[in-house]
Amino acid sequence: MRIASLVPSATEMLFALGLGDSVAAVTHECDYPLGVEQLPHLTRSVIPEGLDAAEIDRAVRERTGVGEALYELDEDVLAELDVHLIVTQAVCEVCAVSFDDVRAVAERLPGRPEVISLDPSTLGEVLADIPRLAQATLVPEAGEQLVAELGERLEAVERAVEDAGRPRVVALEWLDPIYIGGHWVPQMIELAGGEDALGLPGEKSRTAEWAEVEAAAPEVVVSMPCGYYAEQAAAETMRWRRHLGLVGPRAVYAVDAAAYFSRPGPRLVDGVELLGHLLHPELVPAPPTRRSIELDLERPAPVG
Numbered sequence: 001m002r003i004a005s006l007v008p009s010a011t012e013m014l015f016a017l018g019l020g021d022s023v024a025a026v027t028h029e030c031d032y033p034l035g036v037e038q039l040p041h042l043t044r045s046v047i048p049e050g051l052d053a054a055e056i057d058r059a060v061r062e063r064t065g066v067g068e069a070l071y072e073l074d075e076d077v078l079a080e081l082d083v084h085l086i087v088t089q090a091v092c093e094v095c096a097v098s099f100d101d102v103r104a105v106a107e108r109l110p111g112r113p114e115v116i117s118l119d120p121s122t123l124g125e126v127l128a129d130i131p132r133l134a135q136a137t138l139v140p141e142a143g144e145q146l147v148a149e150l151g152e153r154l155e156a157v158e159r160a161v162e163d164a165g166r167p168r169v170v171a172l173e174w175l176d177p178i179y180i181g182g183h184w185v186p187q188m189i190e191l192a193g194g195e196d197a198l199g200l201p202g203e204k205s206r207t208a209e210w211a212e213v214e215a216a217a218p219e220v221v222v223s224m225p226c227g228y229y230a231e232q233a234a235a236e237t238m239r240w241r242r243h244l245g246l247v248g249p250r251a252v253y254a255v256d257a258a259a260y261f262s263r264p265g266p267r268l269v270d271g272v273e274l275l276g277h278l279l280h281p282e283l284v285p286a287p288p289t290r291r292s293i294e295l296d297l298e299r300p301a302p303v304g
Contacts, residue, residue, distance in 0.1 A: 001022050001084050001085060001137060001138065002022060002024045002081065002082065002083040002084050002085075003019065003022050003023050003024060003083060003084070003085045003086075003087065003137065004023075004024055004025045004026075004042060004078060004081065004083040004085070004086045004087070004113070005023055005025070005026050005027065005030065005087050006027055006042060006043065006073070006086060006087065006088040006089075006097050006102060007027065007087065007088055007089045007118070007263075008026075008027060008029050008030045008031070008032070008263050008265075009089070009118070009263035009264045009265035010087040010088070010089070010118055010133070010265070011023065011026050011027070011030045011032075011036060012032055012033070012263065012265040012266060012267060013118075013129070013130060013133055013265045013266060014087070014133070014137070015032075015033050015036070016130075016146055016265070016266045017130070017133065017134055017137065017139055017142045017143060017146060018139065018142050019137055019139065020033075020036075022137070023036070023039065024039070024040070024081045024083050025039055025040040025041065025042045025077065025078070025081055025083070026039045026040075026041065026042065027041065027042060027043040027071075028041045028043050028044050028045065029043075029227075031258075032259065032267075040077055040081065041074070041077075042073060042074050042077055042078055043071045043072065043073055043074070043097055044071065044072050044074070045070060045071055045072075046063070046070060046071065046072060047059050047060065047063075047070060052176070053174065053175055053176040053225065053236060054176040054177070057174065057176065057177060071097045071098075072097075073097045073101060073102065073105060075105050075108070078105065078109065079109055079110070082110075082111050083111070083113050084111065084113050084114065085113055085114050085115075085116065085136065085137065086102060086106055086113050086114070086115045086116070087116050087117075087118065087133065088102045088115065088116075088117050088118075089117055089118050089119055090117050090119050099117055102115055103115055114136070116132075116133065116136050118132075118133065118264070120183075120184070120264045121183050121184070121202045121203075121204075122183070122184055122187060122201060122202045123184040123187045123188060123191075123268060124187075125264075126184060126264045126265070126268055127147055127150060127151070129264075130143050130146055130147050130150075130266070131143035131144060131147060134146075146266065150266060150269045153269050153272075153273065154191060154269055154272060157191060157192060157193075157272055157273055157276040157284055158191055160193075160276065160280070160283045160284050161192065161193030161276060161279070161280050161283055161284065162193075164193050164280050164283060166193060166194055166195040167193075167194050167195065167218075167219040167220050167279055168194070168195050168197045168216065168217060168218045168219045168220070169189050169194040169195060169196055169197060169218055169219070169220045169221075169222060169279070170196075170197050170198050170199075170213055170216055170218040170220075170221050170222070170247075170249075171185050171186075171189060171196065171198075171199055171221075171222045171224055171261075172213075172221065172222070172223045172224065172225070172237075173185070173205045173224055173225065173226050173257075174205075174225055174226060175223065175225060175236055175237065175239070175240050176236075176239075176240075177207050178207060178208045178209065178210065178213065179205045179206065179207055179208070179226075180198045180199050180205060180206050180207075180208050181196075181199050181205055181222075181224060181261070182199055182200065182202075182203045182204050182205035182206060183202065183203070183204065183205065183264070184201075184202075184264060184268060185199055185205075185224075185261060186199035186200060186201040187201045187202075188261070188268065188271055188272050188275055189222075189275060191272050191275075191276075192272050192273075192275035192276040192278075192279055192280075192284075193276060193279050193280050193283075193284075194220065194275065194279045197216040197217070197218050198212070198213070198216050210243045210246070210247070213243075213247050214246055214247045214248075217248075218247065218249050219249055219250050219251070220249055220250065220251050220252075220253070220278070220279060221244060221247065221249045221251075221252045221253070222252075222253050222255055222275070222278070223236070223237040223252065223253065223254045223255070223295075224254075224255050224257035224261045224262070225237075225257055226257060226262045227257065227258050227262055228257050228258060229256050229257075229258050229259070229291070230254055230255060230256040230291045230292060230293050231293070233254035233255060233256070233257060233293075234254035234293045234295060236254075237252065237254050237295060238295060238297075241295070241297040244297055245297050251278075251294060252294070252295040252297060253278050253292050253293065253294055253295065254292065254293045254295060255271075255274065255278075255291065255292045255293075256291030256292065259271075259289075259291060260274055260291070270287055270289055273287040274286075274287055274291070274292060278292060
């Protein structure tokens with residue numbers, strides 16, 4: 001079976017299921033596991049590079065407001081690859097090629113590949129997508145094994161923090177404007193032994209003002225700008241250190257959102273383990289793949 005992945009989380013899930021050799025092409029944003037970026041790319045972004053956070057938000061709003069796509073799909077390359085399955089998503093119009101566009105392209109291709117859309121809003125739905133994808137790719141046993149392994153790791157974090165106090169946490173998914181982390185992020189915080197002060201499980205991320213963040217009185221702020229890696233997140237967060245100082249948390253962390261929070265794939269479990277360690281370092285050991293930076297708001301640059 002030859003598979004085209006049009007969303008990074010699906011690419012990660014396919015490789016975790018042992019299907020790496022079947023993946024024929026990926027998106028321009030796919031960068032895990034190592035080497036996947038060498039596969040043919042099927043997409044490109046129409047948002048110019050080099051924009052700051054506010055400019056990115058403005059460009060996205062302008063295009064989506066008039067019904068224009070944020071990504072372009074290379075139909076010619078897709079046709080040449082003659083894939084049997086296309087994996088995409090429809091849950092977030094900012095994250096991938098439009099589902100309707102993908103379906104229309106698939107119907108035009110000579111092989112008429114099957115299209116499967118993974119659209120989770122909760123951590124449970126992310127895990128449920130694994131056996132669903134495994135069934136579609138004829139590896140059901142691999143799906144069952146992967147879900148079992150991920151479930152055991154989540155349970156280990158839950159057990160470790162079950163008797164601990166729960167610090168109030170605010171997860172910032174964007175900073176200009178502020179977006180409060182939604183979908184699976186509030187569940188991740190709860191599993192890790194925290195209390196999400198502003199996010200709602202399964203609900204979309206939403207905009208907020210600094211006054212609302214301050215009123216929530218979080219003990220911990222976790223900055224996870226969507227698609228950013230830890231160093232990018234730290235630099236962006238430090239631009240707002242004056243506002244964060246007024247919020248007054250005891251700790252501010254910039255995390256590797258692109259790896260562990262933005263993408264609804266197996267590495268969300270790594271994100272729960274990371275959060276567990278940040279909130280309860282004495283109870284949850286630092287995961288081997290830890291990618292976080294503790295910020296000192298009194299300094300002009302991130303440390304840690």
